[in-house]
Amino acid sequence: MEETYLLNVEGVRKKILHGGRGELPKFQDGSKITFHFQTLKDNFERTVIDDSREAGMPMEIIMGKMFKIEIWETLLCSMRTGEVAEFWCDAIHTGMYALVSKGMRRIAEGRDPLEGQKHRCGMGNMFDYHSTGYDDLDELQRTPQPLIFIMELFRVEEPSAYKRDTWAMSKEEKLAAVPVLHSEGNRLVLQKDFQRAAEKYQEAVICLRNLQAKEKPWEEGWLKLESLVTPLVLNYCQCQLELGEYYEVLEHTTELLQKHN
Template sequence: MRLRRSHRIAVRLGPLISLSLSNPTGTAVFSQHRVSARCVRTDGRATMEDALLLGVEGVKKTILHGGTSELPKFITGTKVTFHFRTQLCNDERTVLDDSKKVGIPMELVIGNMFKMEVWETLLSSMRIGEVAEFWCDIIHTGMYPIVAKSLRRIAEGKDPVDWHIHTCGIANMFAYHTLGYEDLDELQKEPQPLYFVLELLKVEQPSEYNRESWALNDEERLKAVPVLHGQGNKLYKMGRYEEATLKYKEAIICIKNVQTKEKSWEAPWLKLEKMALTLTLNYCQCLLRMEEYYEVIEHTSDIINQHPGVMKAFYLRGKAHVEVWNEEEAKRDFEKVLELDPGMKKAVRKELAVLNMRMEEKKEEDKLKYKGMF
């Protein structure tokens, strides 16, 4: 699922919410019961949508505005564009989120394991142009605070999740922590039924739109990784570093979407981690060329904390420390490089010479600066 914005990062929450922006957390599994949902029209007539919602416990539907034409086909891979409004079940019907106020419709791909699983069911009961209100019990709303956090961050122009290589959302998801929004924190601590008012805007079959990485299934994501990796490498060699970072980042997110379904530190997870590690180091190398030194230090430190034996992470961090005059930190990193790979002696000697030159330049700059102060 995604918000329609030019700035998008494909991500999944946990076992993942397919968000284009997109966070790692875990997939909520709700047991299915045989209690029927109720679907009513304001004119009281029974509808085909009523039958489509049978078998879903804890859902009640009221059509506020009828749609047009026949019920669309909602097969796996179908992209659905819609507006939503979320309200509490209190006397005031307090509005939590409203995509119309933000001015950005939502997009969801059927079958892509969107964390608010019930939304696929609700939307699949609707016609284009229809506006319907759904009451959903807590068996369907438990994941809403996590989903809403990501949607709000996208609307604010922020990345919905921390996609760094060290992120492991599964552990975080089941331990209470602040989401950064007081109303969502309360809802996370005490789940409750919610009203969702949905307006179905557009339905596109898989052959009718170009699928971006966020809309791919796991098999397609893994196939996309080497392609994106190769494109990133080519762009790097051409000196188009910013474009290369986008390719590397997209590949990392594809991997992380798949990896969160694997058990941490077991063979399949480690294989994916190795792939993500290589891409993250390439990403950092681009940042170094773009003179984003503090960001390089941040990302490589994340890698080192998780994988303390990765020589290239120390090497790139050392180079970044050199550029921001962190003399002692740079020396420590280069010492660690030699400890991990004595064959890097020539490269380290060269970097230490650059460090000495940079520190001399800094001293001269400081002299001139302080000379004018007295």
């Protein structure tokens, strides 16, 4: 086994367990990285905390999108495709791990990763902040400690090589996506595929709503975006009418009337 110290990274050690192939992939903002990971305690037993293989699917992160465990981007960027490596990370890099693990576990269990954070106030929120709902993660939260990450890098995809989720798009990408989604929705309506057309219109509205959230309500930037939202919502409602979803149509059209009254 080859041991390497990552340059310019304090509190990290790397061991290559299985060499990768080719040159280092081209990592850039927006790249999608797919990998398996195992998290272990730095104790004699090397207690396993998490294992993505047990969840049945590899992990995916988008470069430059403020993933809570920032050091993971650094670790992955040192790896070749197919490489398996073990990283020891000091506690200065692992403080957020318990919260990230909590979210990943809930997703694997088919639960909302934000469950427990919504519709609560006062003492409820204070309690939720101090407890993850998992005893081993609560311990990590109380006592930050070094952790070991074993990672296997599967692939690195350039931003143009995959369809990005709305949350992973930049402002410019969201704006550019809206007319494309609108056009696709119109095409599907002509084909009488109202379900898929509604999904396209809905995705376009989500892009615009995300952008609106960064503007002050009723000011120029917000109003410009709202003028793009309205026809999309009406198109969406037209599809829902065809699908027999009358209550949803009533809800959306009432909201539009109240907003523009």
